[in-house]
Amino acid sequence: DAGVIQSPRHEVTEMGQEVTLRCKPISGHDYLFWYRQTMMRGLELLIYFNNNVPIDDSGMPEDRFSAKMPNASFSTLKIQPSEPRDSAVYFCASSSGEHNEQFFGPGTRLTVL
Amino acid sequence: AQKITQTQPGMFVQEKEAVTLDCTYDTSDPSYGLFWYKQPSSGEMIFLIYQGSYDQQNATEGRYSLNFQKARKSANLVISASQLGDSAMYFCAMREGPPLGWRALTFGSGTRLQVQP
Numbered sequence: 541d542a543g544v545i546q547s548p549r550h551e552v553t554e555m556g557q558e559v560t561l562r563c564k565p566i567s568g569h570d571y572l573f574w575y576r577q578t579m580m581r582g583l584e585l586l587i588y589f590n591n592n593v594p595i596d597d598s599g600m601p602e603d604r605f606s607a608k609m610p611n612a613s614f615s616t617l618k619i620q621p622s623e624p625r626d627s628a629v630y631f632c633a634s635s636s637g638e639h640n641e642q643f644f645g646p647g648t649r650l651t652v653l
Numbered sequence: 654a655q656k657i658t659q660t661q662p663g664m665f666v667q668e669k670e671a672v673t674l675d676c677t678y679d680t681s682d683p684s685y686g687l688f689w690y691k692q693p694s695s696g697e698m699i700f701l702i703y704q705g706s707y708d709q710q711n712a713t714e715g716r717y718s719l720n721f722q723k724a725r726k727s728a729n730l731v732i733s734a735s736q737l738g739d740s741a742m743y744f745c746a747m748r749e750g751p752p753l754g755w756r757a758l759t760f761g762s763g764t765r766l767q768v769q770p
Contacts, residue, residue: 582760582761582762582763583744583760585757585758588757596757629696631698633698641688641700641703642700642758643700644690644697644698644699644700645697646695646696646697647696647697647698649696
């Protein structure tokens with residue numbers, strides 16, 4: 541079975557540009573999460589979805605960040621406009637089942653110059 | 654207050670020896686779950702092991718076991734017979750609330766383990 545798929549794996553962009561990160565969760569999983577990992581702040585939950593509906597976006601840092609899940613097999617995280625402090629590794633994870641173990645994608649390393 | 658505390662920023666262990674990575678947690682919820690993840694240098698997060706607060710026995714998965722001491726609020730990861738491939742960052746995480754239905758996972762700051770030949 542394929543795991544969580546993220547694209548792109550690496551993204552380098554200039555400040556002010558729009559960035560879109562993509563995620564395909566594991567088939568059959570009904571929860572999807574977006575995390576951000578930085579050296580300073582560790583792993584932070586940004587937003588999560590249940591059955592394609594955003595449940596909690598309190599971790600989204602600013603209005604510049606938005607996330608969508610148009611169907612069960614696809615989600616996007618968009619940053620517009622991007623800033624250097626957004627540089628981080630962005631993980632998507634999905635989950636289903638009793639224990640809520642989350643399976644992570646390989647991450648997208650974002651660098652904003 | 655920190656929900657998850659990992660006090661060892663870095664650990665060294667000799668190949669084939671056992672190592673214990675510490676994790677303490679803080680919650681007032683009687684129902685919770687504890688997780689360990691491994692993050693190798695390649696960056697992916699790999700789920701290792703889970704322990705529920707009501708589980709009677711310590712969780713084990715191959716060479717990984719979780720030393721769960723509920724009264725002390727600790728959930729240490731034990732890796733037996735360390736291998737070079739175990740060198741990675743290890744994160745402890747907690748979910749508060751009952752298993753069914755999702756709850757937020759809170760992660761600790763991680764422990765970097767280096768296995769020496």
